[in-house]
Amino acid sequence: MTDASSVHAVILAGGKGTRFWPKSRAHRPKQLLPIVGDRTMVQETVERLAPLVSPDRVWVVTGADHAEQLREQLPGVPAAQVVVEPLGRNTAPAIGLAAELIARVDPQATMIVLPADHHIRYPDRFRDVLSRAIDLAASGDWLVTIGIEPNAPETGYGYVERGEEIDAGRYRVRRFTEKPDRTRAEEFVRSGGYLWNAGIFVWRVRAIRDALRRLMPETAARLGEAVAARGDRARFAAAYQAIEDRSIDYGILEKADNVAVVAGDFGWDDIGSWSALLRLGPADAGGNVVRGRVLALSSRGNLVASEKRLIALVGVEGLVVIDTEDAVLVCSADRVQDVKQVIDELQRRGWKEHL
Amino acid sequence: MTDASSVHAVILAGGKGTRFWPKSRAHRPKQLLPIVGDRTMVQETVERLAPLVSPDRVWVVTGADHAEQLREQLPGVPAAQVVVEPLGRNTAPAIGLAAELIARVDPQATMIVLPADHHIRYPDRFRDVLSRAIDLAASGDWLVTIGIEPNAPETGYGYVERGEEIDAGRYRVRRFTEKPDRTRAEEFVRSGGYLWNAGIFVWRVRAIRDALRRLMPETAARLGEAVAARGDRARFAAAYQAIEDRSIDYGILEKADNVAVVAGDFGWDDIGSWSALLRLGPADAGGNVVRGRVLALSSRGNLVASEKRLIALVGVEGLVVIDTEDAVLVCSADRVQDVKQVIDELQRRGWKEHL
Numbered sequence: 001m002t003d004a005s006s007v008h009a010v011i012l013a014g015g016k017g018t019r020f021w022p023k024s025r026a027h028r029p030k031q032l033l034p035i036v037g038d039r040t041m042v043q044e045t046v047e048r049l050a051p052l053v054s055p056d057r058v059w060v061v062t063g064a065d066h067a068e069q070l071r072e073q074l075p076g077v078p079a080a081q082v083v084v085e086p087l088g089r090n091t092a093p094a095i096g097l098a099a100e101l102i103a104r105v106d107p108q109a110t111m112i113v114l115p116a117d118h119h120i121r122y123p124d125r126f127r128d129v130l131s132r133a134i135d136l137a138a139s140g141d142w143l144v145t146i147g148i149e150p151n152a153p154e155t156g157y158g159y160v161e162r163g164e165e166i167d168a169g170r171y172r173v174r175r176f177t178e179k180p181d182r183t184r185a186e187e188f189v190r191s192g193g194y195l196w197n198a199g200i201f202v203w204r205v206r207a208i209r210d211a212l213r214r215l216m217p218e219t220a221a222r223l224g225e226a227v228a229a230r231g232d233r234a235r236f237a238a239a240y241q242a243i244e245d246r247s248i249d250y251g252i253l254e255k256a257d258n259v260a261v262v263a264g265d266f267g268w269d270d271i272g273s274w275s276a277l278l279r280l281g282p283a284d285a286g287g288n289v290v291r292g293r294v295l296a297l298s299s300r301g302n303l304v305a306s307e308k309r310l311i312a313l314v315g316v317e318g319l320v321v322i323d324t325e326d327a328v329l330v331c332s333a334d335r336v337q338d339v340k341q342v343i344d345e346l347q348r349r350g351w352k353e354h355l
Numbered sequence: 356m357t358d359a360s361s362v363h364a365v366i367l368a369g370g371k372g373t374r375f376w377p378k379s380r381a382h383r384p385k386q387l388l389p390i391v392g393d394r395t396m397v398q399e400t401v402e403r404l405a406p407l408v409s410p411d412r413v414w415v416v417t418g419a420d421h422a423e424q425l426r427e428q429l430p431g432v433p434a435a436q437v438v439v440e441p442l443g444r445n446t447a448p449a450i451g452l453a454a455e456l457i458a459r460v461d462p463q464a465t466m467i468v469l470p471a472d473h474h475i476r477y478p479d480r481f482r483d484v485l486s487r488a489i490d491l492a493a494s495g496d497w498l499v500t501i502g503i504e505p506n507a508p509e510t511g512y513g514y515v516e517r518g519e520e521i522d523a524g525r526y527r528v529r530r531f532t533e534k535p536d537r538t539r540a541e542e543f544v545r546s547g548g549y550l551w552n553a554g555i556f557v558w559r560v561r562a563i564r565d566a567l568r569r570l571m572p573e574t575a576a577r578l579g580e581a582v583a584a585r586g587d588r589a590r591f592a593a594a595y596q597a598i599e600d601r602s603i604d605y606g607i608l609e610k611a612d613n614v615a616v617v618a619g620d621f622g623w624d625d626i627g628s629w630s631a632l633l634r635l636g637p638a639d640a641g642g643n644v645v646r647g648r649v650l651a652l653s654s655r656g657n658l659v660a661s662e663k664r665l666i667a668l669v670g671v672e673g674l675v676v677i678d679t680e681d682a683v684l685v686c687s688a689d690r691v692q693d694v695k696q697v698i699d700e701l702q703r704r705g706w707k708e709h710l
Binding site: 021022293295297298306308309310311312313314315316319321323325326327328329330331332334335336338339341342345346349351354 | 376377648650652653661663664665666667668669670671674676678680681682683684685686687689690691693694696697700701704706709
């Protein structure tokens with residue numbers, strides 16, 4: 001069913017990644033950093049796709065600040081396919097822009113949309129799930145989302161409720177749900193009918209363009225203008241700026257009636273904060289996850305990352321210690337969400353060199 | 356009674372200060388560092404004495420590794436009065452050596468002996484106590500020790516038991532006591548008869564030389580040989596090496612019958628570990644003591660010192676965080692004594708550049 005040559009991938013790489021300070025900075029967000037492995041997150045994203053989608057059919061949507069670094073990090077991706085948004089307008093315009101550009105080279109293409117900064121422990125299983133989603137998408141007009149089998153009542157993710165089964169492991173979507181509270185999240189996991197919405201989508205370019213025209217006609221029209229004006233930077237920017245800021249979930253998926261979900265379990269982690277690295281390990285005998293030159297004496301359950309310096313821990317527990325050239329973070333592992341507050345405080349004090 | 360021109364001060368500056376890693380290093384121990392104030396501890400020691408003993412009558416006993424730095428840090432102290440021991444032999448030989456050298460320039464001198472690395476909050480009161488001790492010492496053959504009024508049952512200090520009062524605040528010493536256990540320390544403080552032994556002594560040069568000849572005749576003889584051979588580095592070293600390793604407390608003060616104590620209360624702290632700086636403050640509203648560029652969010656009771664980098668704390672309590680050019684320490688404030696173990700572990704691993 002699938003014609004492999006017609007599959008393109010669109011990587012959304014606009015994230016700011018403030019929760020990974022002090023490693024992530026305004027000029028170098030999480031997706032451009034080697035947060036989990038030796039390669040940067042966007043490099044790992046491209047490599048993970050490669051057996052299914054070769055880099056010359058990968059598109060990256062990003063802001064002007066990061067385009068140059070992305071082109072350097074991804075030499076296999078054609079420079080013109082690193083698409084610069086004049087400003088961030090959330091996922092619907094970014095995806096719509098990529099769909100317009102892909103339609104010009106291959107109107108029959110199927111496109112995968114995925115974030116630049118997620119970790120996937122089992123890339124083989126991931127590609128199997130994608131292949132099943134591609135088959136489904138290529139067979140018709142389905143807007144397919146990948147749903148992750150939840151293993152905990154996470155309140156930080158949106159959930160997708162499965163409806164009628166289309167065929168094994170592929171379902172109509174009954175409903176998208178915003179981030180639930182703890183009680184609802186527990187119900188969701190218990191019921192077995194809900195999956196995490198990972199922000200990974202597969203559809204034919206034709207199908208998403210149709211959906212945009214139908215459900216976000218204003219956005220579709222502006223996108224058409226923007227793409228037509230793309231040779232003229234100022235006109236392109238002006239058209240893009242006029243587009244409404246809206247997520248694809250809210251703008252399309254929650255409203256469309258042709259949405260399907262393919263369930264998968266491939267060791268997905270959105271690496272939302274430093275504590276993700278404590279989960280992913282590997283940990284030493286004391287439960288410490290360490291990178292670089294670290295001495296941990298009588299210390300347990302810490303994440304410690306050093307770039308150059310020695311970090312010595314004595315008698316501490318449950319800390320995140322991140323050392324960089326100009327800044328050191330020492331944070332309680334259960335307060336990693338608050339690292340964003342450091343950014344706010346740096347801005348307030350005008351200590352811009354650390355942003 | 357006191358002839359101010361005849362008072363010399365001997366600063367014992369041989370300490371290694373491993374508990375102040377990563378600031379203190381083999382080549383730069385605690386006394387050569389600005390641990391409490393802006394000046395190094397030995398500089399503060401000399402400045403604190405200056406109204407009583409001018410720097411040209413200060414002697415510093417140290418090892419070869421640190422003599423050059425001491426001469427640079429203490430330009431007012433004549434270079435020849437920075438006396439280099441060929442090797443450390445504990446306090447009795449160091450003091451005996453200084454006494455021999457002072458005797459050659461001023462046989463009638465009174466000498467103050469004091470460590471290079473203690474903090475004194477009230478230098479005026481300290482000098483008053485010293486003056487009272489000098490008066491007593493200069494009046495006869497008393498070996499005078501300064502006793503600190505204890506404000507807690509410390510188990511880390513030796514104690515001096517007061518005997519018969521000589522005159523107001525000056526007593527014969529009944530007994531020196533090694534570091535007590537907790538129960539005994541509590542008894543000592545409750546009884547009111549005990550003072551902390553701070554390692555600060557005052558005596559006439561003649562009195563200490565007599566005591567050495569009487570109670571450590573072997574050491575006295577070797578010291579005589581060493582000083583006589585001082586022009587010949589190898590003979591000096593050989594003679595010094597033959598001297599027994601012994602503290603002045605054990606070798607002289609616990610045995611002599613002419614020991615007196617002058618009680619004092621001048622905000623003394625031996626700055627035995629990083630937690631001393633948490634005690635000394637000043638602390639911010641959250642009880643954090645910070646130096647350098649530090650952001651403390653939702654954090655309490657931490658000591659944080661940065662040389663250059665920004666240190667950001669988020670949601671942590673009771674930590675000591677010390678940042679230096681090549682190493683960062685993150686230590687629980689109640690485990691600061693174990694910082695020495697970092698040194699051992701660095702040695703074991705051969706990471707000598709951090710020692």
